[in-house]
Amino acid sequence: MIFFSDMHIHSFASVCCQDERQTPENIVPLLAGKGYKKIGFTDHVWISKDVEPSHFYKTQNGERHLELFDFIRSCRWEIEVLVGCETDMIAPGVFGITPEFKEKMDYVVMATDHFHMTNFVQLPEEETPECLARHMLKFFISAAKSGIPDILVHPFFPYGYVELYDKSIASLPDAELLDAFSIAASNNIGIEINKCYLPKPQLDRCFSLETPMRILTLAKQAGCTFTIGSDAHNIESFDVLDKLQSLAESLDLSEKNIHPLAKIRKLKKVKKS
Numbered sequence: 001m002i003f004f005s006d007m008h009i010h011s012f013a014s015v016c017c018q019d020e021r022q023t024p025e026n027i028v029p030l031l032a033g034k035g036y037k038k039i040g041f042t043d044h045v046w047i048s049k050d051v052e053p054s055h056f057y058k059t060q061n062g063e064r065h066l067e068l069f070d071f072i073r074s075c076r077w078e079i080e081v082l083v084g085c086e087t088d089m090i091a092p093g094v095f096g097i098t099p100e101f102k103e104k105m106d107y108v109v110m111a112t113d114h115f116h117m118t119n120f121v122q123l124p125e126e127e128t129p130e131c132l133a134r135h136m137l138k139f140f141i142s143a144a145k146s147g148i149p150d151i152l153v154h155p156f157f158p159y160g161y162v163e164l165y166d167k168s169i170a171s172l173p174d175a176e177l178l179d180a181f182s183i184a185a186s187n188n189i190g191i192e193i194n195k196c197y198l199p200k201p202q203l204d205r206c207f208s209l210e211t212p213m214r215i216l217t218l219a220k221q222a223g224c225t226f227t228i229g230s231d232a233h234n235i236e237s238f239d240v241l242d243k244l245q246s247l248a249e250s251l252d253l254s255e256k257n258i259h260p261l262a263k264i265r266k267l268k269k270v271k272k273s
């Protein structure tokens with residue numbers, strides 16, 4: 001195991017999580033049993049003074065995050081538990097979080113590619129691989145420059161356009177991707193290895209593993225550090241962590257490639273007298 005943390009977990013507080021078992025009381029012992037030492041909750045949130053939430057975000061206004069935060073802090077857990085949030089952007093420069101709310105969370109992850117939210121997030125002008133690729137690049141660069149997120153989750157994975165994934169990424173030259181990832185690296189923004197990168201041929205995820213591998217390899221080359229995220233919405237989906245660890249292994253990641261947030265606290269050795 002390279003990573004001892006899963007920094008992207010949805011609790012029952014997320015509207016899209018239908019599993020009542022998805023609670024800290026169930027998740028902490030489950031992941032501790034798998035050898036994990038740290039986890040982070042990242043329920044969806046949209047908070048903006050300028051842009052009204054979509055229907056999906058209407059009730060995901062931060063209240064539940066604060067309740068979860070207080071609850072987590074009020075208990076003792078066998079592993080380290082953080083409470084963050086997964087915020088969104090609907091266009092370059094238009095983000096769904098305020099500095100005040102960020103301050104109340106342990107950390108913030110941001111999605112730059114929720115293009116399946118067709119009535120909310122700006123879509124590419126044309127449904128072509130090249131146009132989608134340019135669109136993703138603009139979103140990513142804007143988020144990386146914003147300095148808002150600690151982690152960019154599932155970067156360059158085009159939700160809503162998975163069938164264009166291979167071709168769109170192939171249309172982006174290495175140099176441009178390296179430049180984009182360098183911005184994230186210089187702002188200490190972590191790049192997430194998310195479960196969406198694992199092809200699922202039986203579903204609509206027929207893409208080549210080489211595509212996310214190229215993205216993550218370039219991120220590593222640009223000096224980015226990484227986290228892994230199950231993005232679990234139900235209690236069964238933590239099984240995916242084993243596969244994410246293998247993916248991290250094939251990227252030849254080591255301690256120095258781990259983002260500070262994903263690192264576990266080193267316990268000081270007590271001298272025996």
Ligand SMILES: [Zn+2]
Pocket residue numbers: 086111114153154
């Ligand atoms: Zn997401």
Ligand SMILES: [Zn+2]
Pocket residue numbers: 008010086231
């Ligand atoms: Zn998520």
